[in-house]
Amino acid sequence: MKSDGPCKDCSRINEVLSRVGDRWSVLIVISLGNYGTLRFNELKRNLGISQRMLSLTLRELERDGMVNREYHPTIPPKVEYSLTPLGESIRGPLREIGDWALNNLPAIDEARARYDAQSGLDRESA
Amino acid sequence: MKSDGPCKDCSRINEVLSRVGDRWSVLIVISLGNYGTLRFNELKRNLGISQRMLSLTLRELERDGMVNREYHPTIPPKVEYSLTPLGESIRGPLREIGDWALNNLPAIDEARARYDAQSGLDRESA
DNA sequence: CAGGATCCAGCGCGATACTG
DNA sequence: CAGTATCGCGCTGGATCCTG
Numbered sequence: 001m002k003s004d005g006p007c008k009d010c011s012r013i014n015e016v017l018s019r020v021g022d023r024w025s026v027l028i029v030i031s032l033g034n035y036g037t038l039r040f041n042e043l044k045r046n047l048g049i050s051q052r053m054l055s056l057t058l059r060e061l062e063r064d065g066m067v068n069r070e071y072h073p074t075i076p077p078k079v080e081y082s083l084t085p086l087g088e089s090i091r092g093p094l095r096e097i098g099d100w101a102l103n104n105l106p107a108i109d110e111a112r113a114r115y116d117a118q119s120g121l122d123r124e125s126a
Numbered sequence: 127m128k129s130d131g132p133c134k135d136c137s138r139i140n141e142v143l144s145r146v147g148d149r150w151s152v153l154i155v156i157s158l159g160n161y162g163t164l165r166f167n168e169l170k171r172n173l174g175i176s177q178r179m180l181s182l183t184l185r186e187l188e189r190d191g192m193v194n195r196e197y198h199p200t201i202p203p204k205v206e207y208s209l210t211p212l213g214e215s216i217r218g219p220l221r222e223i224g225d226w227a228l229n230n231l232p233a234i235d236e237a238r239a240r241y242d243a244q245s246g247l248d249r250e251s252a
Numbered sequence: 253c254a255g256g257a258t259c260c261a262g263c264g265c266g267a268t269a270c271t272g
Numbered sequence: 273c274a275g276t277a278t279c280g281c282g283c284t285g286g287a288t289c290c291t292g
Binding site (some may be wrong): 099101111 | 140141143146147149188189190191192216218219220222226227230231233236237240241242
């Protein structure tokens with residue numbers, strides 16, 4: 001159940017991936033990276049995320065030191081989110097994946113089409 | 127719901143992340159990358175994955191053209207999995223993330239400790 | 253406007269049992 | 273050994289309502 005066996009790093013990598021791989025975390029980081037600073041509802045609208053998930057994810061990201069939360073006690077309240085240096089630092093690796101994705105999605109789609117076409121008929125015959 | 131709003135690439139990036147971000151997909155790719163070729167139960171043991179998830183994930187990865195499946199109709203049967211060129215090509219970006227993780231996990235843990243310490247007491251005062 | 257609280261549906265995923 | 277089929281629970285995450 002937790003026996004990542006011989007692959008010790010796996011657990012740590014896993015840890016990070018459960019954050020980095022989380023669609024909302026990634027999208028938020030990307031958005032904040034592009035826009036610099038965004039307010040709660042701006043993020044909400046931009047990403048089409050429910051405010052529950054936005055709230056939860058932002059708190060997690062803040063907790064992890066990835067985003068800054070600036071609270072302005074005005075009326076109405078105004079909260080601005082932006083990336084911390086740590087948050088900035090992950091943009092590179094993230095972009096790598098993004099680029100790979102954009103470059104290889106066609107290949108993937110193609111592979112899928114091929115796979116689906118013969119839909120597992122003669123797997124062993126050949 | 128589906129309104130990724132202005133962020134058109136987001137949906138595609140999301141697509142890839144739901145695969146790349148999937149813990150099992152990643153671990154399988156990493157394992158196959160390290161060992162070259164592995165059999166079903168070898169992967170199962172190495173990763174501590176249930177055979178259900180392993181089966182499902184492998185099929186997805188095969189469908190996406192990321193892994194090769196070589197079936198040997200011997201008795202007992204023997205199936206060998208390995209990375210395709212496409213699968214190989216994602217190892218780089220993946221390693222980027224992994225490296226980032228290993229380098230920054232301490233910073234994250236630290237940030238968390240700090241966050242948890244003041245556990246959201248004076249959020250606006252200070 | 254920013255977000256907490258609640259409720260609830262869906263499916264992710266593990267455990268188990270069976271097959272070729 | 274390499275899977276498939278089934279069941280069941282827990283967590284994810286959206287919808288909704290409410291507050292400061």
